[in-house]
Amino acid sequence: MKHIIEEESKYAASAKAFRANVTRDLGNEELRSNFRGAMDYLMDKRKGAFSSEEELEVLREQCKLIKQRCLAKLPHLLEQLEGNLEKNGIKVHWAETITEANEIIAQLIAQKKGKSVVKGKSMVSEETALNDYLEERNVECLESDMGEYIVQLAKEHPSHIIMPAIHQNKKQVAKLFADNIEGFEYSTDVDTLIQQGREVLRNKFCQADVGISGVNFAVAETGTLCLVENEGNGRMCTTIPDLHIAITGIEKVIEHLADVPPLLSLLTRSATGQAISTYFNMINSPRKPGEKDGPQEVHLVLLDNGRSQAFADEELRQTLQCIRCGACMNHCPVYTRIGGHAYGTVYPGPIGKMISPHMLGLEATTNLPTASTLCGACGEVCPVKIPIPKILLRLRQESVKPKSQQPEVMKGQGAGRNNVEALIWKVWAQVHKSPKFYALSMWGLTRFRFLMPKKLGGWTSVRTAPKPAAATLHERINAKQKKAKQEKQSQHGRG
């Protein structure tokens, strides 16, 4: 048996280039206005979807506890899910790495001699870069979600987990269609554009022999794969082709069917402000004898890719509560300004900063947890109450820990450690522990303030350098009190 040769995620390199990406995208005015417009729209939508603050809070608390319960039972629920899916006729596969997942899918397709794949929206298959993998094996893999279709035409990847083409405006899409679709007459009318996309993609649905989808919730109790969508492409991919392969992360399993309604309600309202999506699709089995349509075979690929690492730490485990609503990015002042591609990862924004280090390791993602103002907006809107700012702080700590410190919680621990910085903090801590040292250092800092350099690297590129005061606050207060006392005494003397 040949072993699978693990390929490094293509996102490792782009995540490493974070700073350069940011500089590039901050300078792109069109991009910035596209994001600003989109984020304002989505924040507004969410606000309008929750008429009662009380309902929102009760639901958030309930959904947080649901997800925490399901995580607490995760291995058992995965086994139960597998058992029930197999009972229903759905085959289950497991993959620890992205290459394993891709190889499993590639072989399932090859077994059926599949040549053309239509894909519904699946961020996990973006995570594994499945399209590239299949294309190298001569399988055409077409994205069918309108936004993802646009992104694929542009040879990009999604810049938002819910609205993949949010970084493009209609003029850009019109140009893309004109350049790529034969017979398309340039138009910036959105209806015309969508109808054009519809026409191309309906043909593909009709001809494709494989459909690939993600999963929003996998219900252990019943062996049900739930998909949330508005366009109908998810239903197409899971209904029309002969073979349906779903791929999802191991954290998507939930215990009961009754857990679905509250989670679904918070998901769609937090994401796009909809009370519910146009379609909520619950798949339980392949086509049964006598049925006239539906795939003959259904498979589910369960992917780890770093999730079990997050699971192993109680605090970081909360990362896995995420239901991928995108609200944290919509409300993030950093995401709004730098856009989704600057992060260089599949999942951008606050959720991406939390989860990507587990997937790509801290070496590739050292910068991500620091790309936050810690304003707290993400944590406040998160429907499952993940304390995102706290987790980012924790990741910063993991990133600067000494490499050898045990236990190693994360792959790439210490990748962000800088010896000079570590030394500075050590000295700082010592100074602050001893009053004598502290007084002495303050005395030095104020008396030798003229030694302060005018340029301090990145800090002074857009700011002036800080200048210590001539005397410390302590000294000034002491002096003031002394003066007041003297005045009082001299007044006394006269009276």
Next chain:
Amino acid sequence: MTNTKADIKAVSNTARGNILAKLKAEVNGADYDKLPKEIPYDYPEFSREENLAQFISELEKNHAQVIKTTKDNMAEVISEQLAALNITKLLYGDNDAHREIINALNSKIESQVYDFSIDNNKEMLFNECPAALSSSRCSIAATGSIVLWPDENEPRSLSLVPPVHFVIVDANKLHADFASLITAQQWQDKLPTNVVLISGPSKTADIQQTLAYGAHGPKALIVLLINI
């Protein structure tokens, strides 16, 4: 990098073992009786009229057309709607209730029963079926959702592929919300191949947040509401 010969069954088995072992090591000895109590939001109770009004308003907000009608009038309503849309053919699910309606349709309308396997008929289904008629199992007021429970007589693609979808909804089968529906009907005991909740025509806002209808599924959802 040819991985083509790796045995995916073995890969999957090893991965399964490793993943489960890692996870189990973390939850070993956990006491699941001590999990905190999950308290759902207590939604107010609504009257039948309120629920109906909510159901209709949600659907209309989502661009569905809701027509209040009766069993006897249904054929006429469908005929009118098809004429207005310039459609002369209707695909329908194979059940007795539908056959009555179909028989009463305007004679200009050609009808076709979905009694064929999709396998060799995809082109026809995609290109020659402009409208479809399906039934529904029940519906949900809070979100304006219609529950479809496809079976051998009413295939899944009936409500998906044709650009216009007529769906018959019985007002007597309206439930307040999704949670109470699942509990009332004990869904966990008996789910079919596929269940789908439909809350409007297919749509997308993927291009510059501009809402457009008829993304991939039906462009129009026409709800025939009976027993009001």
